Amino acid sequence: MTTAALDLVASPQAAWWPTVWPLPWYLTGLSIPVWAILRAREKAAQDPPDGDTLPGHWDRAA
Secondary structure, eight states, X not given: OHHHHHHHHTOOOOTTHHHHTTXXXXXXXXXXXXXXXXXXXXXXXXXXXXXXXXXXXXXXXX
């Protein structure tokens, strides 16, 4: 969004600007699936909960 605002306000004349200004939008779009994949791998690597930490066993704790 910052680059879009800069494009409207400053109107840069550099030849490379039309190629670079949408880059943050592309990176945002690419980061979402990357985050989802990494989060799924993190959850898969977690150890399953112990039997004592399941809600069904809470009544026996007292």
